[in-house]
Amino acid sequence: METKNQLRKKILNVRNNMSEEEATSKSRLIMRRLADLDEYKNSGTVFIYMSFKNEVMTKELIEKMLSEDKRVVIPYTDIENTVIIPSEIRNMDEDLVLSHYGYYEPVFDKIKTVEPEEFDLIIAPGVVFDRERNRIGFGKGYYDRILCRKRNDARIVAPAYEFQVLDNVPAESHDIKMDMIVTESNIYR
């Protein structure tokens, strides 16, 4: 089997080469399907990533959640300690700022920490997945480290393009599985 690193490179190469039109239209489809799930409808507190580059785009769903009065929690990435600090936001324009690395994150001075035990739904990013719902991220384990702290009844959903879902990928004991993967053409659960 190919290593995690080989698979990351291969799939990132495809994702980075998608046109903006393709990424935008598939993202809309994926997010519409995600918002149709009972797990979404029944959730109050949602931990969701801010998409960057060609990740499945989350901006429109975040706006929808804020308008529906869901509690929206976004990662602040503490690179020095390799941990995510989950922070509640109320307004996308006022509470987020562009980081040095090119993604939006909560304004540091306004961080309102939310404990992982409070999440009802987690919308997780990933680079490669498989049909067993294993996930490969960027390789630093940020999400494994926070997902292992969720409540048992909280659900993890990963939005992904269909080409990111392979038959089988390597998984280690620290890797946390997704409960669902939603693509433009399938829902794996």
Ligand code: ADP
């Ligand atoms: P990714 O999930 O981002 O693809 P990996 O699964 O390869 O990355 O994990 C990267 C590193 O993070 C590994 O060295 C792993 O030991 C570490 N790691 C993952 N989960 C945890 C955890 N719960 N506690 C401590 N270290 C962890």
Ligand code: MG
């Ligand atoms: Mg992992």
